[in-house]
Amino acid sequence: MFNINNNILNVDSPPIDYFNDLLSKNSNSNYNPISFGHGIPRFTPIDYFDFNNNPIFEPSSYKYSDIRGHEKLRQFISNKLNLKLNVKTDLDNFIITSGANSALFKALFLKLEQGDEVIVPSPVYFNHIMAIQMIGAITVEVDSIEKNGFQLNIPEIINQINDKTKVIILNSPNNPTGAIYDIYDIKHLSEICLKNNITIILDYTYEDYIYGTDYNPLQDFKSLENLIIVGSFSKTFGITGLRIGYICADPYLIDNLCKIQDTISICAPVISQNILLELIQSESKAINKNKLSAEFSRNKLIELIEIIPQLEWITTNGAFYAFIKLPKEINSWEFTRDLIVNKSVLVLPGTIFGETWKSYIRIAYGAVDSDEIDEGINRIKNYLEETT
Amino acid sequence: MFNINNNILNVDSPPIDYFNDLLSKNSNSNYNPISFGHGIPRFTPIDYFDFNNNPIFEPSSYKYSDIRGHEKLRQFISNKLNLKLNVKTDLDNFIITSGANSALFKALFLKLEQGDEVIVPSPVYFNHIMAIQMIGAITVEVDSIEKNGFQLNIPEIINQINDKTKVIILNSPNNPTGAIYDIYDIKHLSEICLKNNITIILDYTYEDYIYGTDYNPLQDFKSLENLIIVGSFSKTFGITGLRIGYICADPYLIDNLCKIQDTISICAPVISQNILLELIQSESKAINKNKLSAEFSRNKLIELIEIIPQLEWITTNGAFYAFIKLPKEINSWEFTRDLIVNKSVLVLPGTIFGETWKSYIRIAYGAVDSDEIDEGINRIKNYLEETT
Numbered sequence: 001m002f003n004i005n006n007n008i009l010n011v012d013s014p015p016i017d018y019f020n021d022l023l024s025k026n027s028n029s030n031y032n033p034i035s036f037g038h039g040i041p042r043f044t045p046i047d048y049f050d051f052n053n054n055p056i057f058e059p060s061s062y063k064y065s066d067i068r069g070h071e072k073l074r075q076f077i078s079n080k081l082n083l084k085l086n087v088k089t090d091l092d093n094f095i096i097t098s099g100a101n102s103a104l105f106k107a108l109f110l111k112l113e114q115g116d117e118v119i120v121p122s123p124v125y126f127n128h129i130m131a132i133q134m135i136g137a138i139t140v141e142v143d144s145i146e147k148n149g150f151q152l153n154i155p156e157i158i159n160q161i162n163d164k165t166k167v168i169i170l171n172s173p174n175n176p177t178g179a180i181y182d183i184y185d186i187k188h189l190s191e192i193c194l195k196n197n198i199t200i201i202l203d204y205t206y207e208d209y210i211y212g213t214d215y216n217p218l219q220d221f222k223s224l225e226n227l228i229i230v231g232s233f234s235k236t237f238g239i240t241g242l243r244i245g246y247i248c249a250d251p252y253l254i255d256n257l258c259k260i261q262d263t264i265s266i267c268a269p270v271i272s273q274n275i276l277l278e279l280i281q282s283e284s285k286a287i288n289k290n291k292l293s294a295e296f297s298r299n300k301l302i303e304l305i306e307i308i309p310q311l312e313w314i315t316t317n318g319a320f321y322a323f324i325k326l327p328k329e330i331n332s333w334e335f336t337r338d339l340i341v342n343k344s345v346l347v348l349p350g351t352i353f354g355e356t357w358k359s360y361i362r363i364a365y366g367a368v369d370s371d372e373i374d375e376g377i378n379r380i381k382n383y384l385e386e387t388t
Numbered sequence: 389m390f391n392i393n394n395n396i397l398n399v400d401s402p403p404i405d406y407f408n409d410l411l412s413k414n415s416n417s418n419y420n421p422i423s424f425g426h427g428i429p430r431f432t433p434i435d436y437f438d439f440n441n442n443p444i445f446e447p448s449s450y451k452y453s454d455i456r457g458h459e460k461l462r463q464f465i466s467n468k469l470n471l472k473l474n475v476k477t478d479l480d481n482f483i484i485t486s487g488a489n490s491a492l493f494k495a496l497f498l499k500l501e502q503g504d505e506v507i508v509p510s511p512v513y514f515n516h517i518m519a520i521q522m523i524g525a526i527t528v529e530v531d532s533i534e535k536n537g538f539q540l541n542i543p544e545i546i547n548q549i550n551d552k553t554k555v556i557i558l559n560s561p562n563n564p565t566g567a568i569y570d571i572y573d574i575k576h577l578s579e580i581c582l583k584n585n586i587t588i589i590l591d592y593t594y595e596d597y598i599y600g601t602d603y604n605p606l607q608d609f610k611s612l613e614n615l616i617i618v619g620s621f622s623k624t625f626g627i628t629g630l631r632i633g634y635i636c637a638d639p640y641l642i643d644n645l646c647k648i649q650d651t652i653s654i655c656a657p658v659i660s661q662n663i664l665l666e667l668i669q670s671e672s673k674a675i676n677k678n679k680l681s682a683e684f685s686r687n688k689l690i691e692l693i694e695i696i697p698q699l700e701w702i703t704t705n706g707a708f709y710a711f712i713k714l715p716k717e718i719n720s721w722e723f724t725r726d727l728i729v730n731k732s733v734l735v736l737p738g739t740i741f742g743e744t745w746k747s748y749i750r751i752a753y754g755a756v757d758s759d760e761i762d763e764g765i766n767r768i769k770n771y772l773e774e775t776t
Binding site: 001011013014017038040044045051056057059063064065066098099102105112113114127131134136166199225238239243244255256258259264269270 | 389390391392393394396397399400401402404405408426428432433434439442443444445446447448449450451452453454455486487489490493497498499500501502515518519522524554585587613626627628629630631638640641643644646647648650651652653654655656657658659660663
């Protein structure tokens, strides 16, 4: 009865609401719910910012902005990226979008024709796969190398390149593994992409979450000829609900992206742009508070996971995710479901990040406090002891 | 050098920023600028609402919501539509989106395969055309009948239906003509669509702007089998900058739309949802204030246009647009440009609403006050006298 585009019909339903729902309706009421599910940082602006100017009382918050977004925001992100790039960006290299997902979709929608191929290192953030499939392009997943901390498998990526390859998506720091990809690997890939007219789309959402090392995945790009950067302000400022991100690309691509932006969004939410214009005054405060909390949780997690014999985590240095191996006889989807029902703890199953990862779980540790880490991991430990 | 999807490449660039830019940079500095350009209402919440609860201080504003949006908002719009529909909608019939453009794009993206045909009455809101073209479907424009106040040309629409026709977009009240389509025409089309498995997408953005008559384009739909409603809260509440709208459809379609929503947007901006949750308490205040102002401007415009011999306006009863015929030797694009440069008045050229409308202009009268109407139309009058 209802005609639907086949590409959409064949895409799996988004998994997070399903598990959130399970947690709120079917969890064990003897335990308070603990969520390692959603990838959000711990502190919102309410925790680190005083709104002296309150954008809710500014008329401009309720009116359209320029399609590309507020100039001062574009200048802000341009200045930030210019510290890392070898090519100087300016206002005309940017569009402010309704979040990084919106940015990634629009970049892929701009580049891809039906049947084009996109190489994605796996495990992979599921919305990347969903976007590629909806557009009618083909996902080529290349498993990352777990023993090296989920680093890129460069020979296999190169092996998969053919005439139909248009885009390689690199998400570094990575969701769901937390890996930060080796800069020499990125340099190598960048050179190959330049030769083959392939675009690297760098999903740079977790830019500000890197632990114990300096890391700049942009350092070896010489131009924006083979690079589109999509990013978010959500994780840096703790503002996932404002829905605000950006695309950085060559001005010719930005001009064409304006067509897409106008059609899908008109502009990013202006109330959110105006709030962000206030928050950028306190960027370092926002990062310090959120990153410090994530780093603390990460260190705690390393200690706690290490002493659970059924869990194996090759520690990584970015984002706020631990991608953890269960005993291989365990199906992670069933484990996730049963853990919610029995212990009121939400993790995400590895399968949603790629078929290979059936016996893995993702623990998002950005939003939890010390007690929740202790209590949550302890319940996982007990559950494993009770059932394996 | 840069590969771009051909469908995107072939779409025209969005016109509004071009003219806004011209107004702010190249207008005649002897005159203060007057804009009849953007389709926005006059009053924002600052003019009609006291924020006792200020969502900027609510932590939830900074976190993700459910993909479908806040339940209370879905309930609100469901209750509102249930007063007009013959079928009872409920929470599972709705997604809250980042504006009506986002809603329309997502609905088309769900339905259309490459090469499918979409019938659109012309003149047509340009973003509708852009969306269809980007997706790789084919736009079939059917000119509306000017002498009847831009009503639908039903015989010609029926004549254009074939096996590839998947969607008919009806935008009523209409942008850019202000027409409210005859309910018997809509009923007739609805029956034909049901027989031919064609979906009517009703763009209901201007729902609350109808003058001097009762009008309900939904009254004869018996089910949501052949109907998707896309709407906006922007015009009703004066909140275009919040970017918030909705899709109403059969739950099966909504489930599949959730995949698209998650991939492109994750959710509508939550700060905006929270603000709107406050504003819905004052819906009638918002509508009264904005509609009264638009109605006053409309009446004034009718008087003023009538006495300008070079302008012809077949008055319509909805939205806040006047689609006005110039002498046919005038090219409306050049007229628009020169009017900005010489008189600092912004209108939009008819050409951007369809090739047929070369000698028309659109005047958006929602946001202007009485003096601006007087002064703006007077400048147009003078300019026509000086040049024709």
